Amino acid sequence: SQTIHQWPATLVQPVGSPLSLECTVEGTSNPNLYWYRQAAGRGLQLLFYSVGIGQISSEVPQNLSASRPQDRQFILSSKKLLLSDSGFYLCAGQGREEKLFFGSGTQLSVL
Amino acid sequence: KQEVTQIPAALSVPEGENLVLNCSFTDSAIYNLQWFRQDPGKGLTSLLLIQSSQREQTSGRLNASLDKSSGRSTLYIAASQPGDSATYLCAVETDSWGKLQFGAGTQVVVTP
Numbered sequence: 562s563q564t565i566h567q568w569p570a571t572l573v574q575p576v577g578s579p580l581s582l583e584c585t586v587e588g589t590s591n592p593n594l595y596w597y598r599q600a601a602g603r604g605l606q607l608l609f610y611s612v613g614i615g616q617i618s619s620e621v622p623q624n625l626s627a628s629r630p631q632d633r634q635f636i637l638s639s640k641k642l643l644l645s646d647s648g649f650y651l652c653a654g655q656g657r658e659e660k661l662f663f664g665s666g667t668q669l670s671v672l
Numbered sequence: 673k674q675e676v677t678q679i680p681a682a683l684s685v686p687e688g689e690n691l692v693l694n695c696s697f698t699d700s701a702i703y704n705l706q707w708f709r710q711d712p713g714k715g716l717t718s719l720l721l722i723q724s725s726q727r728e729q730t731s732g733r734l735n736a737s738l739d740k741s742s743g744r745s746t747l748y749i750a751a752s753q754p755g756d757s758a759t760y761l762c763a764v765e766t767d768s769w770g771k772l773q774f775g776a777g778t779q780v781v782v783t784p
């Protein structure tokens with residue numbers, strides 16, 4: 562079965578510090594991969610998606626970047642975190658089937 | 673721009689009652705619509721996926737309808753159980769790339 566490993570589950574970072582969130586995929590090859598963010602009281606918003614190694618599309622302007630160094634690895638980064646970067650970050654994948662599968666998410670608090 | 677709205681934002685029912693969750697979207701040109709369940713501290717679980725050409729999908733006690741022309745979908749959960757307590761998310765996919773536009777969710781509490 563298709564699974565996503567995402568870590569850490571929670572993270573507290575000071576403003577101005579760097580960020581690196583990683584997710585890895587098992588059970589499928591060449592998946593489409595996605596990073597979503599859920600701010601408090603709001604719906605999940607698509608930040609980035611990738612259809613292959615090194616291919617990243619950004620959906621909204623922001624302080625974050627994404628990279629896909631390997632087929633089943635997707636990384637979300639920031640050089641300097643802002644307070645507004647706080648939220649719940651979710652990595653998702655889409656294999657040959659149309660249904661998406663999700664990681665367990667990372668709750669990021671920027672203080 | 674596609675906007676997805678879920679009403680109500682929160683719902684509390686006694687065990688055994690049927691649940692009705694509503695989702696509306698502004699652009700009827702969708703590829704599919706999906707319902708997810710979100711538990712605290714966990715990722716999303718896909719419940720039902722309705723293709724744009726379909727009117728409904730069923731899985732066990734869950735039934736989801738889709739009226740694309742009016743921009744609405746409804747998720748019915750029959751004979752609710754305390755284990756159904758969670759946040760339910762509706763999302764529409766507007767192309768085949770798997771990019772979803774989510775509603776803010778309906779938080780459901782089923783009391784014993």
